Amino acid sequence: MIGRAHVYSRPHINTDEIIPARYLNVHAEAELAKHAMEDIDSEFVSKVQPGDFVVVGEDFGCGSSREHAVWALRGARVAGVLAGSFARIFYRNAINNGFLAIECLGLSEATSSGDQLEVDLASGVIINHTTGATHRFSPIPDFAREMMQAGGLLKSVEKKLKATGSPGS
Amino acid sequence: MSQTITEKILARHSGHDRVRANDLVNAQIDLIMCHDVTTPPAISMLKSIGVHRVFDPTRIVVTPDHFVPNKDIQSALLAKILRAWVEEQGIEHYYEIGRHGICHALLPEMGHILPGTTVIGADSHSTTYGAFGCFSTGIGSTDLAAALATGELWFKVPASMKIIADGLIPHGVFAKDIILEVIRQIGVDGARYMAMEWCGSTIDSLSMESRMTLTNMAVEAGAKSGIIAADETTRRYLAEKPHSKNRAFDAVQSDADAHYDQVVHIQVDQLEPMVALPHLPSNGVGISRVVKDSVVLDQAYIGSCTNARIEDLRVAAQVLKGRHVARSCRTMVVPATTSIYNQALREGLFEIFTDAGCAISTPTCGACLGGYMGVLAEGERCISTTNRNFVGRMGHPKSEVFLASPATVAASAIEGKIADPRKYLETP
Known part of the structure; x- marks a missing residue:
């Protein structure tokens, strides 16, 4: 996967900045996408292009449990978030949605907005084609990789319920 | 094991x-x-x-x-x-x-x-x-x-x-x-x-x-x-x-x-009232240092899942009883649940709050997350009993939230700036 970087290296970017609560009265991704990252960068939505990466510092997505944060970024056609580290609910929500969330300590400091990044999932590296640098990222845990490959938690629940012939379905 | x-x-x-x-x-x-x-x-x-x-x-x-x-x-x-x-x-x-x-x-x-x-x-x-x-x-x-x-x-x-x-x-x-x-x-x-x-x-x-x-x-x-x-x-x-x-x-x-x-x-006996300064809950500072800076407020908010239960409202009422909030600091009291609301009403706390110039509302998360019922304008400052003071949490991205206990929020509402609650509380 190749895309441009949008870098916000400050730690503790919280879900209120990713998608402010004033927009939580809807949950359609296309609507949420119009306000993605609005309180940290009001121009983000006009700059982002399909397949781009959001590159951030540590503890990204702290704060509320709103999955709207993941949906807003996905709705804005962001290919994934490359963070120093993630707050747990955001990370969980990303995995459950099959949305790419990669932990790569120090990447945001070594990357500039506009850099061309290539994420190679198989070899576990991020290549910066603008600077030539290569960054090894923390391996995605097996269960998270499986969940992402299965298309997210909902898909795996659907499969499981079909297999067991659950009375709920 | x-x-x-x-x-x-x-x-x-x-x-x-x-x-x-x-x-x-x-x-x-x-x-x-x-x-x-x-x-x-x-x-x-x-x-x-x-x-x-x-x-x-x-x-x-x-x-x-x-x-x-x-x-x-x-x-x-x-x-x-x-x-x-x-x-x-x-x-x-x-x-x-x-x-x-x-x-x-x-x-x-x-x-x-x-x-x-x-x-x-x-x-x-x-x-x-x-x-x-x-x-x-x-x-x-x-x-x-x-x-x-x-x-x-x-x-x-x-x-x-x-x-x-x-x-x-x-x-x-x-x-x-x-x-x-x-x-x-x-x-x-x-x-x-x-x-x-x-x-x-x-x-x-x-x-x-x-x-x-x-x-x-x-x-x-x-x-x-x-x-x-x-x-x-x-x-x-x-x-x-x-x-x-x-x-x-x-x-x-x-x-x-x-x-x-x-x-x-x-060691809790060493503590003094704390205020978390914008924009992180970890920015806690002891009240005696904060009051030196004379932090002027536009709003005081007593509500949320953190601190709007009956004992919180009782403490706020103890501070506000017979006093009035500053003209420049609008003050809201939002009991966390209907039964807390009813109990506060029965205990006479509402009279204390309204006499002090506070607005009281039915339970809602509303203002805590900048939803409604107390949203902040650009440049405004609020002291709040809530749990988060992130950028934009209670309204405009350029507003500021200070987190504190109900006692500290009530005392600050009276003075219109961040205040030490201890002088307003009866010693036990």
């Missing part, structure tokens, strides 16, 4: 004799909390995968709280979707406007939260319920949909951090000051992915209401859960609540030699 209370609860709910930190488990869920913002997306998801019945309607508790009474047409639709779904699924534990409340205050006071259980809520402050010795954590809407469909959910067993709080609580210091001090010490990601387990003589002496203030803000240190083992105080509280009074429960305890990744000691 020894286990923490969190490991024991997760082991028992996942069919294991024992589990260790970082194990992946699929745990049975005893109770699911649903509210108006995060549940409607889960309802759509359930429909999309053809699930027409929830796993067990008796184990689901629903209250609209974030944007009710409806703030606008779109949030009216969310509340309507929630209500229709409750009827369709035959969910008995639904708290409509007039009986509703902020979920994290409402579920405990109705007796829905029992020790030894697993609880999830599609809201980050679901850590609150851990004050009752249960494993409880906040999840997103997809997790919610999965749990509503199957009654179980995947978890990585969290490592535990033990926080030992000892000493008598000084005059003018409250549970809020203790948690702000702990977050100041360990940082907003100091307990990331961990269970924050509280113990010590101070914790033993705290009411359930105060314990909930501690576990409520576990997520502000990045924790997965907060937990306090059930004791006599817990039993007495549960014996009086409608849904718990006749129910048996399993008061699980940590083994004496259980493993903790980190142990934090806090």
Whole structure:
């Protein structure tokens, strides 16, 4: 996967900045996408292009449990978030949605907005084609990789319920 | 081999004799909390995968709280979707406007939260319920949909951090000051992915209401859960609540030699009232330093799942009785639940608040997350009993939120600038 970087290296970017609560009265991704990252960068939505990466510092997505944060970024056609580290609910929500969330300590400091990044999932590296640098990222845990490959938690629940012939379905 | 209370609860709910930190488990869920913002997306998801019945309607508790009474047409639709779904699924534990409340205050006071259980809520402050010795954590809407469909959910067993709080609580210091001090010490990601387990003589002496203030803000240190083992105080509280009074429960305890990744000691008798400065809950500073800066305020807010229970309102009333809030500092009091509202009314607290010039509203999460009923304009400053002071949390990205206890917020409302509550509180 190749895309441009949008870098916000400050730690503790919280879900209120990713998608402010004033927009939580809807949950359609296309609507949420119009306000993605609005309180940290009001121009983000006009700059982002399909397949781009959001590159951030540590503890990204702290704060509320709103999955709207993941949906807003996905709705804005962001290919994934490359963070120093993630707050747990955001990370969980990303995995459950099959949305790419990669932990790569120090990447945001070594990357500039506009850099061309290539994420190679198989070899576990991020290549910066603008600077030539290569960054090894923390391996995605097996269960998270499986969940992402299965298309997210909902898909795996659907499969499981079909297999067991659950009375709920 | 020894286990923490969190490991024991997760082991028992996942069919294991024992589990260790970082194990992946699929745990049975005893109770699911649903509210108006995060549940409607889960309802759509359930429909999309053809699930027409929830796993067990008796184990689901629903209250609209974030944007009710409806703030606008779109949030009216969310509340309507929630209500229709409750009827369709035959969910008995639904708290409509007039009986509703902020979920994290409402579920405990109705007796829905029992020790030894697993609880999830599609809201980050679901850590609150851990004050009752249960494993409880906040999840997103997809997790919610999965749990509503199957009654179980995947978890990585969290490592535990033990926080030992000892000493008598000084005059003018409250549970809020203790948690702000702990977050100041360990940082907003100091307990990331961990269970924050509280113990010590101070914790033993705290009411359930105060314990909930501690576990409520576990997520502000990045924790997965907060937990306090059930004791006599817990039993007495549960014996009086409608849904718990006749129910048996399993008061699980940590083994004496259980493993903790980190142990934090806090000597409470050294504390003074704390204020967390913008824009992180970890920016706690002792009140004696903050007052020197003469921080002028536009709004004071007493509300939220952190600090709007009856004992919080009593303390605020004690400070405000016979006094008046500053003309330049509009002040709101928002009791967390309908029954707290009714009790405050009966106790005469409302008269004290209105005489002091405060506005009182029906329960809502509203202003805490910048939704409505107290949103801040650009450049405005608010001192608040809530739990987050992130950029834009209560309104404009260029507004500022200061977090403090109800006593400190009430004292600050009187002076129109951040003030030390101790001079307004009677010495015991």
